[in-house]
Amino acid sequence: MCLAVPGQVLEITERDGTRIAQVDFGGVTKEVCLEYVPDLQVGEYTIVHVGFALQRLDEQSALETLEIFRQMGELDAEFGDHWGRAAEQAGLPRPDQDISTEGGAL
Amino acid sequence: MKYLDEFQDPALAERLLDDIRTTVTRPWAMMEVCGGQTHSIIRHGLDQLLPEGIELIHGPGCPVCVTPLEVIDKALEIAARPDVIFCSFGDMLRVPGSEKDLFRVKSAGGDVRVVYSPLDALNLARENPDRQVVFFGIGFETTAPPNAMTVYQARKLGIENFSLLVSHVRVPPAIEAIMTSPVCRVQAFLAAGHVCTVMGMGEYPGLAERFGVPIVVTGFEPLDILEGIRRSVHQLEEGRHEVENAYPRVVAPDGNPVAIKMLEDVFEVVDRAWRGIGMIPQSGWRLSERYREYDAEERFRVGDIQTQESTVCRSGEVLQGLIKPHECSAFGTLCTPRNPLGATMVSSEGACAAYYLYRRMQVPASGDPREVSSVG
Amino acid sequence: MAEPLTLQDIQGPEAPSFEGWTCPLPLRDSPTIVMGHGGGGAMSGELVEHVFLPSFADASLAQLGDSAVLELHGGRVAFSTDSFVVRPLFFPGGCIGDLAVNGTVNDLAMSGAQALFLSAAFILEEGTDVTRVGAVAQRMGDAATRAGVRIVTGDTKVVESGHGDGVYINTAGIGVVPEGVDIRPDRAEPGDVVIVSGHIGVHGIAIMSVREGLEFGTEVLSDSQPLGGLVAAMLAVTADLHVLRDPTRGGVATSLNEIARASGVGISLDERSLPVPEVVANACAFLGLDPLQVANEGKLLAFVPREKADEVLAAMRAHPFGSDAAIIGECVEDHPGMVSARTGFGAARVVDLPIGEQLPRIC
Numbered sequence: 001m002c003l004a005v006p007g008q009v010l011e012i013t014e015r016d017g018t019r020i021a022q023v024d025f026g027g028v029t030k031e032v033c034l035e036y037v038p039d040l041q042v043g044e045y046t047i048v049h050v051g052f053a054l055q056r057l058d059e060q061s062a063l064e065t066l067e068i069f070r071q072m073g074e075l076d077a078e079f080g081d082h083w084g085r086a087a088e089q090a091g092l093p094r095p096d097q098d099i100s101t102e103g104g105a106l
Numbered sequence: 107m108k109y110l111d112e113f114q115d116p117a118l119a120e121r122l123l124d125d126i127r128t129t130v131t132r133p134w135a136m137m138e139v140c141g142g143q144t145h146s147i148i149r150h151g152l153d154q155l156l157p158e159g160i161e162l163i164h165g166p167g168c169p170v171c172v173t174p175l176e177v178i179d180k181a182l183e184i185a186a187r188p189d190v191i192f193c194s195f196g197d198m199l200r201v202p203g204s205e206k207d208l209f210r211v212k213s214a215g216g217d218v219r220v221v222y223s224p225l226d227a228l229n230l231a232r233e234n235p236d237r238q239v240v241f242f243g244i245g246f247e248t249t250a251p252p253n254a255m256t257v258y259q260a261r262k263l264g265i266e267n268f269s270l271l272v273s274h275v276r277v278p279p280a281i282e283a284i285m286t287s288p289v290c291r292v293q294a295f296l297a298a299g300h301v302c303t304v305m306g307m308g309e310y311p312g313l314a315e316r317f318g319v320p321i322v323v324t325g326f327e328p329l330d331i332l333e334g335i336r337r338s339v340h341q342l343e344e345g346r347h348e349v350e351n352a353y354p355r356v357v358a359p360d361g362n363p364v365a366i367k368m369l370e371d372v373f374e375v376v377d378r379a380w381r382g383i384g385m386i387p388q389s390g391w392r393l394s395e396r397y398r399e400y401d402a403e404e405r406f407r408v409g410d411i412q413t414q415e416s417t418v419c420r421s422g423e424v425l426q427g428l429i430k431p432h433e434c435s436a437f438g439t440l441c442t443p444r445n446p447l448g449a450t451m452v453s454s455e456g457a458c459a460a461y462y463l464y465r466r467m468q469v470p471a472s473g474d475p476r477e478v479s480s481v482g
Numbered sequence: 483m484a485e486p487l488t489l490q491d492i493q494g495p496e497a498p499s500f501e502g503w504t505c506p507l508p509l510r511d512s513p514t515i516v517m518g519h520g521g522g523g524a525m526s527g528e529l530v531e532h533v534f535l536p537s538f539a540d541a542s543l544a545q546l547g548d549s550a551v552l553e554l555h556g557g558r559v560a561f562s563t564d565s566f567v568v569r570p571l572f573f574p575g576g577c578i579g580d581l582a583v584n585g586t587v588n589d590l591a592m593s594g595a596q597a598l599f600l601s602a603a604f605i606l607e608e609g610t611d612v613t614r615v616g617a618v619a620q621r622m623g624d625a626a627t628r629a630g631v632r633i634v635t636g637d638t639k640v641v642e643s644g645h646g647d648g649v650y651i652n653t654a655g656i657g658v659v660p661e662g663v664d665i666r667p668d669r670a671e672p673g674d675v676v677i678v679s680g681h682i683g684v685h686g687i688a689i690m691s692v693r694e695g696l697e698f699g700t701e702v703l704s705d706s707q708p709l710g711g712l713v714a715a716m717l718a719v720t721a722d723l724h725v726l727r728d729p730t731r732g733g734v735a736t737s738l739n740e741i742a743r744a745s746g747v748g749i750s751l752d753e754r755s756l757p758v759p760e761v762v763a764n765a766c767a768f769l770g771l772d773p774l775q776v777a778n779e780g781k782l783l784a785f786v787p788r789e790k791a792d793e794v795l796a797a798m799r800a801h802p803f804g805s806d807a808a809i810i811g812e813c814v815e816d817h818p819g820m821v822s823a824r825t826g827f828g829a830a831r832v833v834d835l836p837i838g839e840q841l842p843r844i845c
Contacts, residue, residue, distance in 0.1 A: 002142055002248035002300035002326075003770045006109040016263060022699075025768050026107040027761030028691075029699035033225060035255055036365045045109060047303065047356045050195070051223025052252040054365065055303045055356045062109050062355040069329060072121040107764045116826050151829020200837065221695045222769075328827060443837050463834045 004049035113327035122332040133159035140298035141168030148460040163427035169245045170197045170453035172380040175413040177273045178203040185216045193227035194242040204414040224256040231268035243270045248300040251365040254372035271402040278309040279389035285317040294338040296324040299353040306361025310349040325353040382422030421448035431458040515610045520640030537623035542634040550634035560595035563654035574688045575703030579621035586655040587629045591713040592726040594665045595657030603637040605650040629708035662721040669724040670745035674813040675791035677784045680806040683762040686776035707780035725785035735774040743819045751811035751823040775836040
C-alpha cells in the first residue's frame with residue numbers, strides 16, 4: 001500500500017483557503033495539497049501520496065543513508081571477515097556466499 | 107527521479123547483501139507488512155538474492171486485499187445507482203465481490219470513475235451538483251489523511267453531494283493479531299514506512315517488547331528493503347528486539363502531527379473485519395460523529411448484504427503468511443489475475459498476484475516447472 | 483459531447499496550422515455534425531467535399547465511386563484493418579487522425595509490406611464540432627503524405643449525440659509483400675535476438691497525461707510515426723526477418739507474450755537494456771505502472787536471426803525512426819510461451835500481460 005514518491009516543490013499557491021503546490025517528479029508535474037506539511041517551501045522535496053504531501057523529505061538524511069551504504073563493506077575489506085579473505089586468497093569460494101548474484105534464476 | 111533512483115543502485119545493494127550474508131548464521135523468518143514492499147521485493151527479485159536461510163513472509167498490508175467482502179458488495183450496490191458517480195482508486199476496480207466487480211458495474215451502465223486523488227472526486231461533486239459523488243475510501247494510515255482532508259474540505263466548502271465509503275484499516279492491530287496467532291512463524295517485522303511517515307513509531311515499542319520481535323521501519327525501494335532486512339538480521343543474530351528506523355529521510359518518531367490531529371478529528375477507531383482474516387479489534391476507522399453525514403453507508407442506507415466468499419479461496423491463510431500462494435490448489439488454475447477468486451490475486455500487492463505475475467516459472471501451480479497456465 | 487476545438491487542444495511541434503483552414507463554401511449553417519451528414523444526401527456530400535476531399539487530396543477518392551479500382555503489381559498482398567477510438571481525440575503530439583493512418587500503415591509494415599492504399603471510414607457523433615473533424619482529416623492527409631500512402635476510398639456515418647465520443651475512425655490498408663519475405667508471429671526461434679526500434683512507453687504516457695481524472699504535466703509527446711521506411715531499411719540487410727510487431731495497446735509485454743506463445747519459444751529480456759526515457763520511467767513510478775505494459779506508437783519489435791542482429795541494428799539506428807534502437811533480449815528454449823526478465827539486481831521475474839486497462843494504483 002502507500003505508493004508515495006518524492007518530488008520537488010516548484011511553486012506554491014492557494015485555492016479555497018488551501019495551500020497547494022506544483023510538484024515535479026523528474027519531468028512529471030502534478031498539483032499537490034500541502035495542508036499536511038504547512039511549512040514546506042519551494043525547492044524542498046516531499047513525499048506525495050494520492051495528491052497529498054505527507055512529509056518533507058530530509059535530503060541530508062537521504063544522502064547520509066546512501067553514504068552509509070557506500071561505506072558498508074569498506075571497513076570489512078580493511079579489517080574484518082578474515083575467513084572470507086583467507087578463502088579468497090586460497091582461490092576458494094567465500095564460505096558465506098550462498099548464491100551467485102550473476103545470472104539470477106533465469 | 108531524485109531520491110528514488112539512488113535507492114535502486116545494484117552496486118549498493120550488493121554491499122547490503124554482503125553484510126547480510128556475513129552476518130546470518132541460522133534461518134530467520136521475517137514479515138514485510140506492506141503490500142507495496144511485497145510488490146517491490148517480487149518485482150526486483152530481491153528475495154532471490156538473500157541467503158537461503160532468510161524467509162520473507164508476505165504480510166496483510168494490502169488494503170485492497172483486506173477490504174471486507176461486505177464493503178465491496180456495498181460499493182457495488184451504490185455504484186450501480188443511476189444518480190451516483192462512484193469514484194475509486196484504480197486498485198479496487200477488479201476486486202471481486204460476491205458476484206461481480208466494479209468493472210462489471212461500469213459495463214452495465216454504472217458511472218464508475220478512476221481517480222488519482224480523493225480531491226478529484228470532490229471536484230467532480232462540485233462540477234456535478236445534481237449527482238451524488240461517492241469516493242471509495244480504502245487504505246491504511248497513509249491514505250487516511252488524504253481522505254480525511256477531503257471530507258474536511260467538503261464540509262468547509264459546503265459540498266453536500268459528496269460522501270465517503272470508508273474502509274480504513276490500521277497496521278499495529280494487524281501485527282498484534284498475527285503475533286498472537288498460534289501458528290505464527292514471524293520472528294521480525296519490516297514495518298510499513300509510509301504508514302509510519304504519518305503515524306510515527308510510537309505504537310511499536312510495546313509490540314516489540316511484548317512479542318520479543320525486532321521491528322524495523324522500512325521503505326520501499328530495493329536498498330530500503332535490503333536495509334530493513336539487514337537491520338532485522340543483525341538484531342535477530344544478537345538477540346535484540348528493538349524498534350529501529352531504517353527510513354529516516356521521511357519517517358520521524360512522531361510522524362506527522364498535523365495529519366494525526368486531522369485523523370483524530372475526522373475518524374474514530376472501530377473494530378473491523380479483515381477479508382480472509384476475520385475481526386481484528388480496534389483495527390479500523392470510521393467517520394466520527396461530527397462527520398457522519400458524509401458517510402456513504404449511512405447516506406445510501408445500503409441494506410443487509412449477503413456475502414459469499416469463494417470456498418476454494420485461501421487468501422486469508424496467504425494474508426497471514428501461513429501458506430505461500432502456490433500452495434493453494436487454485437493458484438494459476440482456477441484462480442488467475444484474469445479470474446481472481448479472492449482479493450490477493452487481484453491487487454498487484456496481493457501476494458498471489460505478485461507470485462503469478464512475477465514468479466510463475468519458479469512456483470508452478472501443478473508442480474511441473476514447465477507447465478504454465480496458458481490463460482492470462 | 484465534444485466541446486469546440488481551440489488551438490490549445492492541439493499541442494506539439496507538429497500541430498496543424500489550423501488557423502489557415504477555411505472552408506471554401508461553408509457547410510450550410512452547420513458548425514456541428516448533424517444526423518443529416520450521415521444520410522447520404524446533399525449534406526453528406528458537402529461534408530465529404532469540404533472536409534475530407536481537400537485533406538486527402540486523392541484523384542481516386544475525388545471520383546467518389548462506390549469503390550476504388552487500383553493496380554497492384556506483383557507478389558502477395560498484405561491487408562489490414564484497424565479501428566481507432568482513442569480518447570481524448572487530441573493529445574500531446576498528435577490526434578486520432580495520426581494514429582488512424584500510421585496504425586494501419588504500420589500493421590502492413592509488420593508483414594514487410596509497404597502500404598499503398600488506405601480506406602478511411604468515419605463514425606461521427608451528432609453535435610461534434612465540424613472544425614474538429616476537419617482538423618482530424620487534415621492530420622490524416624498529412625500523415626498519409628508522410629507515409630507515402632494514398633487514401634482512396636471512404637465512408638461517413640453519423641450517430642446520435644451521446645453515442646460516439648466525437649469521432650471514431652476505421653482504416654483498412656493494402657500493400658505488397660516483397661518476395662522472399664516471410665514475417666509471421668510464429669517464426670521466432672531460440673537464438674533469435676529481440677530488438678526494439680526506440681524508446682518505449684512514450685505514447686501511453688502522453689495519452690494518460692491528458693486523461694480525465696489523471697491529468698499531469700509533462701513534456702512527453704506521442705511518437706506516432708510511419709514505419710514502412712524503417713522496415714525497408716531492415717529488409718535491405720536481410721529478407722529473413724522472423725517476426726515484426728508494433729507494440730501498441732498493452733505495451734511491449736503484450737506483444738512479446740503473444741509472440742512467445744505463437745512461436746512456442748521463451749523470451750528472456752535484460753531490464754537494463756530497455757530504452758525507457760527517464761521521464762517515462764518517472765511517470766510510471768508516479769502512477770505505479772510498468773513501462774513494459776504501457777502503450778506505444780511508432781515503434782516496432784523485431785525478432786532477428788542471431789547472425790544478422792548487429793547488422794540489422796546498425797541499419798535501424800541509421801534510420802531517423804530507429805535511432806534509439808536497442809537489443810533487449812533473446813529467444814530461448816526455456817519456459818516456452820513465457821517472457822522473463824533479468825532485473826537490475828540479477829534476479830528473475832516474469833513479464834506478464836496487463837489484465838485489462840492500465841490503471842494507476844495507490845498501493
